Amino acid sequence: xxxxxxxxxxxxxxxxxxxxKRVPRQINGFSQVQVFVVSDNSSDQTxxxxxxxxxxxxxxxxxxxxxxxxxxxLYAAKRLGFDVVASLDGDGQHDPEDLRxxxxxxxxxxxxxxxxxxxxxxxxxxxxxxxxFGNRLMNLITRFFSRTKVxxxxxxxxxxxxxxxxxxxxxxxxxxxxxxxxxxxxxxRLGLTIAEVPISTIYFADRRTGTDALxxxxxxxxxxxxxxxx
Amino acid sequence: xxxxLTKILAITFALLVVSKSILSYRQGKExxxxxxxxxxxxxxxxxxxxxxxxxxxxxxxxRAGVGTVLGVGLIFLYFVLYxxxxxxDRVERELQSLIQKLALRDLDEK
Numbered sequence: 417x418x419x420x421x422x423x424x425x426x427x428x429x430x431x432x433x434x435x436x437k438r439v440p441r442q443i444n445g446f447s448q449v450q451v452f453v454v455s456d457n458s459s460d461q462t463x464x465x466x467x468x469x470x471x472x473x474x475x476x477x478x479x480x481x482x483x484x485x486x487x488x489x490l491y492a493a494k495r496l497g498f499d500v501v502a503s504l505d506g507d508g509q510h511d512p513e514d515l516r517x518x519x520x521x522x523x524x525x526x527x528x529x530x531x532x533x534x535x536x537x538x539x540x541x542x543x544x545x546x547x548x549f550g551n552r553l554m555n556l557i558t559r560f561f562s563r564t565k566v567x568x569x570x571x572x573x574x575x576x577x578x579x580x581x582x583x584x585x586x587x588x589x590x591x592x593x594x595x596x597x598x599x600x601x602x603x604x605r606l607g608l609t610i611a612e613v614p615i616s617t618i619y620f621a622d623r624r625t626g627t628d629a630l631x632x633x634x635x636x637x638x639x640x641x642x643x644x645x646x
Numbered sequence: 647x648x649x650x651l652t653k654i655l656a657i658t659f660a661l662l663v664v665s666k667s668i669l670s671y672r673q674g675k676e677x678x679x680x681x682x683x684x685x686x687x688x689x690x691x692x693x694x695x696x697x698x699x700x701x702x703x704x705x706x707x708x709r710a711g712v713g714t715v716l717g718v719g720l721i722f723l724y725f726v727l728y729x730x731x732x733x734x735d736r737v738e739r740e741l742q743s744l745i746q747k748l749a750l751r752d753l754d755e756k
Contacts, residue, residue, distance in 0.1 A: 454749070474749040480742055488746045492753055591742050641735075 419446040420498035421515065422489030423453045423471070424482050424572075425506035429460040435504070436469035438512040445523050446500070452492055453506065454485040462506075482572065483595025487588045494581055502575045504532075510573045514615040518575040527611030528580050529603050531566060532573030536614035543617050553632045558597040561639055562604045566612065570596045573615055579608055590642060594635040598642065656695030660688040 421439050425432055432453065441449045453466035457479040466473050474492055476485065486503050493501045502518060504510040510532070518530045534540055535551075543551070551570050558569035570593075580587060580603065587602045588595045603610055667684045670676035694700055701715060 472753065474753050476745050476749055478741065478745050480745055484742050484746065488749050491746065492750055495750065495753075589739075591738070 417446050417499045418448040418450070418497065419443060419519065420489070420493035420496070420501045421449065421451045421512075422486060422493060422501055422503045423451065423466075423506045424456060424485030424489060424503070425453055425458065425462050425466070426456040426479065426482075426485075427458045427460045427462060428506040429458070429462045429465050431508040432462055432506045433465045433469040435506055435508055435510075435512060436466060436471050440513060440515060443516055443519050445519065450493075450496075450498070452489045454489045454492075456480055456482075456485040481592040481595075483588055483593065483598070484591030486572075486595060487584065487591075490576065490581065490584045490588075494584070499578050499581075500575065501581060502573075504573045509618050511616045511618060514573065514613075515575075517613045517615065518573070521611055521613045522575050522577055526609075528577040528608040529599065529610045530575040530577075531568060531600075531610065531612045532571050532615035533566075533568035533612040534571060534615060534617040535567040536612060537617055538614075539617040541617075542619045544619060547619075550632050554597065554635065557632065557636050557639065558600055561597065561643060562601040564600060564604045564610060566600055566610065568612065569600055571615070572596065574599075583608075590638060592635075592638065594638045594642075597635060597639055601639070601643075653695045656692050660692035663688045 423432070423435065428435075436451050436453070439449065439451050443449055451469075451471040452474065453463070453471040454474045454476065455463040455466065456476045463473050463475055472492070474488055476488065480488075489503065490501055500519075500522065502515055504512060504515070514532055518532055521527065521530045534543060540548075551568065555566060555569045559565055576584075583606060586606065587599050590598055600610060664685050667676060667681045671678060671681040705715070
């Protein structure tokens, strides 16, 4: 089996090279591990740094958002014959070594979609209080729409198995950050299984993105619209 | 007091929309027909806000009240809002598909 690691990135030139280099290239059960970076119309040197670090780089000519960038990476991996795809953030908030845990859970048949959960780890206290509240709020909203209990619905560290990859256009239809919840909702709707494994929580002072209460409200509006117009 | 606030708001919005529309026309971002349409619409809204008696003069004193006109206007506005939302959603999806196709085409060419 071949594993693709997709990193959606927007202006992550400072961190992307290090993240790519830390992705393990030897993972049990996989004959090949290839990193794909989708630069979402970055205005800095994200694409250049990613290429220097050995990733295959795709460039969006306009900014779509994390969902659109992840979906592009999934399409690219499928097109190049990869069987399984993992996604992780390019800002250094995920430890690429945790990829082994997600891969193991997949190989043990625990789910079609494996989510790396910060809330299952012992380092969750590193998450700022406002982000913690925002994420928990989003868990509730996602649970309402999907009827599935997930401890970290907004985690971008995920592993998509072949069954998920085969239906990627049905799973992600929104380009923004709401794709995290949408994927879970649609997995449930399509009868695909979901499992979670603990991953490290890494937060640092100048981190710009993430989920807070206002962000959650915006996602709620979009999910409601999507569920009404499906 | 509320009447005065309505007048101020209507005139402010009318000035904003008309000036923005004329500017967009000069920059080639908006067609002449659309600029004329929005200008006439908002000048009419400002005039009705300044002189509510115009409405009675237009439709007659016993045929409809201001409330009826506002109600019909509100329904029309919701319809316009729905159309704009649906179109914006469609354009967003088409744009997403196009940007992704371009990114994947570049990957194929490498």
